[in-house]
Amino acid sequence: xxxxxxxxxxxxxxxxxxxxxxxxxxxxxxxxxxxxxxxxxxxxxxxxxxxxxxxxxxxxxxxxxxxxxxxxxxxxxxxxxxxxxxxxxxxxxxxxxxxxxxxxxxxxxxxxxxxxxxxxxxxxxxxxxxxxxxxxxxxxxxxxxxxxxxxxxxxxxxxxxxxxxxxxxxxxxxxxxxxxxxxxxxxxxxxxxxxxxxxxxxx
Numbered sequence: 001x002x003x004x005x006x007x008x009x010x011x012x013x014x015x016x017x018x019x020x021x022x023x024x025x026x027x028x029x030x031x032x033x034x035x036x037x038x039x040x041x042x043x044x045x046x047x048x049x050x051x052x053x054x055x056x057x058x059x060x061x062x063x064x065x066x067x068x069x070x071x072x073x074x075x076x077x078x079x080x081x082x083x084x085x086x087x088x089x090x091x092x093x094x095x096x097x098x099x100x101x102x103x104x105x106x107x108x109x110x111x112x113x114x115x116x117x118x119x120x121x122x123x124x125x126x127x128x129x130x131x132x133x134x135x136x137x138x139x140x141x142x143x144x145x146x147x148x149x150x151x152x153x154x155x156x157x158x159x160x161x162x163x164x165x166x167x168x169x170x171x172x173x174x175x176x177x178x179x180x181x182x183x184x185x186x187x188x189x190x191x192x193x194x195x196x197x198x199x200x201x202x203x
Contacts, residue, residue: 002169003030009149009174025150025158034112041201044184048088054175055133055141058083060117061169068160073153079117082190082197086111115197134189143176
């Protein structure tokens with residue numbers, strides 16, 4: 001099982017971090033040890049003082065494939081969930097400034113809380129999926145997948161050029177604007193179409 005993540009896939013998020021818009025998907029990965037399931041609490045790691053939440057729609061891969069053609073891309077996922085890509089922003093900024101890889105800022109243990117999945121077919125419009133993250137009851141991220149720079153199908157095609165997609169892989173498809181810091185005691189709730197899907201307490 002692979003956790004494949006996409007960076008800077010919403011225009012407003014790229015702008016809020018003063019990053020240029022990508023010309024192709026920015027791909028990075030997390031190990032299986034990054035998963036945090038069943039609404040278990042997240043324990044604030046001691047190696048960062050600036051941990052950020054990034055809410056993302058997550059695809060669950062439903063069949064194996066390489067070099068997927070665009071016309072078939074939509075057949076490779078049938079369910080979506082919502083997850084959080086926790087980011088140690090201070091570590092990431094330091095590593096980026098040195099031109100170093102930033103996996104330790106993104107792929108550390110339990111950095112990928114993930115909800116259960118729902119069928120795409122159960123949504124009114126599987127192209128325009130509303131999702132949000134609230135922190136202590138206040139909406140801080142509010143996105144819609146119509147604003148993706150690279151669509152689900154484009155991501156499938158691009159990723160499968162380099163990595164064989166396998167049943168059970170996850171794709172974190174990118175976060176909208178509104179990322180920000182979390183602190184011990186915060187409660188994060190992620191929703192798809194106003195249905196609460198994921199609760200994450202910071203301890």
